[in-house]
Amino acid sequence: MTDTISAEDNQRIIGRDDIDNLESIMSVPLTDPTEVEHVVANNADSIFTWDYSLARPALRKLYEKAKVGQWNAATDLPWDTDVDLEKVVREDQANIGSGISPEWYKDTKLASWGDKEWTEFGIHSRRWSLSQFLHGEQGALICTAKITETVPWYDAKLYASTQVVDEARHVEVFARYLDEKLGGGYPINPHLRLLLDDIVNDSRWDFTYLGMQIMVEGLALAAFGYLHQLTGEPLLKQLLRYVMSDEARHVAFGVLSLKEVYDEMSDPEIKERQEFAYEASLRMRDRFLQQEVWHHMGVDPKSVIPLVINDPTRKVFQQMLFAKIVPNCKKLGLLDRNESWLRRRFEEMGVIQFEHWESTGDEYLKFEIGKPLADPVAAAHA
Numbered sequence: 001m002t003d004t005i006s007a008e009d010n011q012r013i014i015g016r017d018d019i020d021n022l023e024s025i026m027s028v029p030l031t032d033p034t035e036v037e038h039v040v041a042n043n044a045d046s047i048f049t050w051d052y053s054l055a056r057p058a059l060r061k062l063y064e065k066a067k068v069g070q071w072n073a074a075t076d077l078p079w080d081t082d083v084d085l086e087k088v089v090r091e092d093q094a095n096i097g098s099g100i101s102p103e104w105y106k107d108t109k110l111a112s113w114g115d116k117e118w119t120e121f122g123i124h125s126r127r128w129s130l131s132q133f134l135h136g137e138q139g140a141l142i143c144t145a146k147i148t149e150t151v152p153w154y155d156a157k158l159y160a161s162t163q164v165v166d167e168a169r170h171v172e173v174f175a176r177y178l179d180e181k182l183g184g185g186y187p188i189n190p191h192l193r194l195l196l197d198d199i200v201n202d203s204r205w206d207f208t209y210l211g212m213q214i215m216v217e218g219l220a221l222a223a224f225g226y227l228h229q230l231t232g233e234p235l236l237k238q239l240l241r242y243v244m245s246d247e248a249r250h251v252a253f254g255v256l257s258l259k260e261v262y263d264e265m266s267d268p269e270i271k272e273r274q275e276f277a278y279e280a281s282l283r284m285r286d287r288f289l290q291q292e293v294w295h296h297m298g299v300d301p302k303s304v305i306p307l308v309i310n311d312p313t314r315k316v317f318q319q320m321l322f323a324k325i326v327p328n329c330k331k332l333g334l335l336d337r338n339e340s341w342l343r344r345r346f347e348e349m350g351v352i353q354f355e356h357w358e359s360t361g362d363e364y365l366k367f368e369i370g371k372p373l374a375d376p377v378a379a380a381h382a
Contacts, residue, residue: 005345013275014282019348022306025286028194030295031187038193043203046149049157058256059155062364066162066249069368071242073173081235083181088233089122095230101313108303117297124293127178131185132192132287133223134174136216139196140250141167143212150205151257159253166246173239181235191287195280206261210273213254214332215280218324218360221247225373226320241369248360248367255328255361262332274334274342281325281349285318315350322351324360331359 007017016024054060102118105111113121144167148160178185188196199211221244228240262270289308294301308314326346329335335343335355346352367373 004348013279019282020309022302022309025191025289026291026301026305028190030190030292031193033187035187038188040197040200042146042200044146044150044205044208045203047152047205049152049154052154054155056153056155056256059153059159059253062249062253062256063155063159063162065365065368066159066166069245069249070162070165071169071369073169073176076242077173077239078235079176079180081181083233083235085123085126085182086119088231088236089119089126091232092230093118093122095232101311104307104311104313105304108307109299110304121293121297124296125290127182127184128186128290128293129223129227130174130178130182131187132189133220134171134178134185135188135192136196136220137167137170137174139192139199140212140217141171143196143199143208144250146200147205147208147212150208152205153257156253156257163246163250163253166250170243170246173243177236177239186292189287189292191283195283198276198279206258206273207276209254209258210276211280213250214258214328215277215284215325217247217250217254218328219284219321221251221360222321222323222325226317228373241373244373245367245369248364251324251328251360252364255331255359258332259361262334267338270334270337271341274338274345277325277329277334277342278345281322281345281351284321285349288318288321319351319353322346322349323354323357326351326354327357327359328361330355331361 010019011017102110102113110117141164144160144163148157148164151157151160195211195216199208199216202208202211224240224244224247228237228244231237231240262273265273289301289305291301291305294304326335329342329346335346343352343355346355365371
């Protein structure tokens, strides 16, 4: 048994020999901003079931929660709220900083930046981040429609159908917020696009669950919680709170569905799922390097991204993104099968500390509208 993954395995799984090979990370072409359609082959079979028995009470409970947890994006949010983006960014930066440590970049072009440049960076970083949330929500819309077709269980089809409605609403609210309040957004990040392509393209229904419900939605739930806690903008804060109430159910859907499946799988089958979870984790980490924003600011990404990866402020944020993923992977038995293969990968990424946090399959009720949310930043430092 080896403690670290080999360069050959990294090359096979993620297409580069080292997870921090910046030349490979930045060699992925950025999305053409004029592109309006992207086609991905969907290789899955549509499965009918004639067994209408209620065999999975946990999924039925989730379905009942989803039916009463619906909200109307057009009428339940205060869209008349005035959003002064520059003021919001300045206030948020006063509370949390720019999201990076300026002194970390003293030997780069950023050393000459003043308040004006840091504010502009914050504005475009906010537009970029919410744009990636938007694109990810469309990915969830497509993937959940696929799950409705491909999962063989009646109860799961019922719940997945409610998530399709939820995801359509999330696409609606993020698109509207970007258009009406932020003045537009950014194209999909290429690393997010590659991950969504892989999830949609794979023929196995549990890979759709693992990629979208556990990995993408799990990261989104953590990211939404982080931004909800830190921003003072009231419309965005309420929008995120509503979306999080849905997302927690979605991640729970993945945990509850996959647990019984993975308990019955062989070690070689589980190894494929572990490798996919590892690949998805790195693709999501890579997308937060924000090459598009650096390009807009006139900064060569190659001059700053090596520093971004090791920035102490940035590391806290990037680790927090895995606060939901790691305990959910543990709940599914993915951490320690095959001589703890995925555990060692998460150790290398510096995120294993979240393994003892509550899994979303158990905690989703805590995200219901009206219930207070824990501070994710404080919890991470506890």
